[in-house]
Amino acid sequence: YKDKIGSIVREISFNAKDAHVDDNKAEVPFEVHLPDDFEPYFAVRDFGKGLSNEDMETVYTTYFTSTKDQSNTAVGAFGLGSKSPFSYTDSFTVTSWFEGEQSTYSAHIGADGQPNLLKLSSVPSTEPSGLEVRIASQRQDFSSWNAAAATQLQWMDVKPKLNKAVNFPKFEVKFSYGDVHIAQNAAGYSQKMIVVQGGVGYSFAEQDL
Numbered sequence: 001y002k003d004k005i006g007s008i009v010r011e012i013s014f015n016a017k018d019a020h021v022d023d024n025k026a027e028v029p030f031e032v033h034l035p036d037d038f039e040p041y042f043a044v045r046d047f048g049k050g051l052s053n054e055d056m057e058t059v060y061t062t063y064f065t066s067t068k069d070q071s072n073t074a075v076g077a078f079g080l081g082s083k084s085p086f087s088y089t090d091s092f093t094v095t096s097w098f099e100g101e102q103s104t105y106s107a108h109i110g111a112d113g114q115p116n117l118l119k120l121s122s123v124p125s126t127e128p129s130g131l132e133v134r135i136a137s138q139r140q141d142f143s144s145w146n147a148a149a150a151t152q153l154q155w156m157d158v159k160p161k162l163n164k165a166v167n168f169p170k171f172e173v174k175f176s177y178g179d180v181h182i183a184q185n186a187a188g189y190s191q192k193m194i195v196v197q198g199g200v201g202y203s204f205a206e207q208d209l
Contacts, residue, residue: 004087005141009148010200011081012044012133013160017199019048019131030130032153032160034145035137042145044160045132050098053119060094060107060117083115085135092135093120097127156199 009032016030025047033043051059059082085092091108094117102125110116137145146166153159154168171183171194183194183201194201 003148005144006148006152008042008084008088008135009145010152011084013153013156014200015081015133016044016046016048016131016160017156017158019046023048023129027158029158030160031162032149033134033163034149034166035142036164037139037142040139040142041134041136043132043134045130047128047130050096050129050131052096052098053103056094056096056103056105057117060105061115082133085133086115089135092133095132095134097125097129097131099129100124100126102127151201155194155196155201 013030013032017026020026020028020030028047030044030046033039033041033045035041085107086109091106093104094107095102095104101122103122104120106118106120108116108118146164149162150166150168153166154171173183175182183196
């Protein structure tokens, strides 16, 4: 991932969106926590079905394996997005609320360079089912997480609940066909345009048209 933080925000957030769609909660916003001095971490918490211990092992330790590879409604399907935090850090925390249990795991890169998963705890819980991915942030990157949230989440039909205000860029939709939209910076000075599909915006130069 060339844009590490932007890619993480996109991949983890759209995994949360997919979890809500899969659990018939497409209109329910998931939650995004942006880092600050008091809570220096980025996190995404969804309220889908959560993951069993077996699915956790599959999702976080095996490349090109996904629980969504047979879905026609999910944005992700290749099993890479869940590992995107490894582009920024060697370890992060995942908590799954599944069938009345809260299980917390450490996802980390092992000595062999491969992703590993260690269960830290499992306790009964009455919290809503779902999944939280939490990544510690370096202080100098706080503003980058905020900027990434603004650009990566702006096209979602149902935007997540954020712990702080985010100024989403203004774009003017020039053309739409089904789920595909072409938009341009509303100020008119941008040399970039955006193609939006499935809530994800992809930028390109006008000469690429």
